[in-house]
Amino acid sequence: MQTSRLELVRLSSGHLEGFHAIWSNPHAARWSSRGPCKTIEDSREWMSALLVENSPMAEKYAIFLRSDLPASELEEIQRDAPDDSPLRTCGMIGSMGSWSADPVPELGYIFHQSAWGRGFATEALSAFLQVFWANKPQFDTLEAYSDPENMGSVKVLVKCGFIEVERQSGNYELPWMTPPKRDLIRFRVTRKQPPN
Structure with missing residues (x-):
């Protein structure tokens, strides 16, 4: 699928190098409960769990x-863009998608740090939502979680139609953050129903 600037390709094992370049960056992965992948084998294991197969x-x-x-x-x-940025080589700049369908699917995304602040996440998420609703007719709801201090992510979700449904206090721990006990905002977007 394509947007005005981006191409979204189903994640496969062939994307490991780009996946690792993003997930091994402590700054890019700091908001994730899993944290950065220290080795390419860590990235391979994490990515494997996300593949459709x-x-x-x-x-x-x-x-x-x-x-x-x-x-x-x-x-x-x-x-x-820095010399080592995937923006310079048209390499993989991020990943996005849903997993876990119990009780509702959950959205997650991550972008290479050099791709931040350029509107790519909003552009990709707008396209992803169209594909998600088309490919997953069994679901009418998609949820996402964000730390309230992760303002970039909060803004992306709100721009793409997600609404805040709950705040959870001290719900999870990120040992590398201060304070390590973190709050979460749960966001939700629902399928637009055709007019009657």
């Missing part, structure tokens, strides 16, 4: 810049 209810995608972007637009995106 191992999690049939999953809807997970690798996210790339479109290879057919106009040169001027690509140059603008790449201008201030």
Whole structure:
């Protein structure tokens, strides 16, 4: 699936290198309860659990810049990107998708740090929601969780139609954060019903 700037491709074992480049970055993975992957084997194990062959209810995608972007637009995106950024090589800049369907599917996403603040997460999530509703007719609800201090993620969810349904205090622990006991906001989006 494509958006104006991005291509979302079903996550596969062939994406391991890009997946590891993102998940091994402590800053990119700091909001995840699993934390960064220390080795490529850690990343392989984590990614394997997300693949559709191992999690049939999953809807997970690798996210790339479109290879057919106009040169001027690509140059603008790449201008201030670090030399090792996947933005420079049109490599994998993030992953997004759903897993766990008990009681409702849960959304998760992560982006390479150099891709932050460019609207990519909002663009990808808008496209993902269309595909999710089309591919998962058995579900009318999708939920997501965010630490209230993760304002970037909160903004993305709200822009894409998620609404806050609950705040949980001290619900989980991230030993590398201060304070380690963290609050969570539970967000929900529901399938738009066709007009009668």
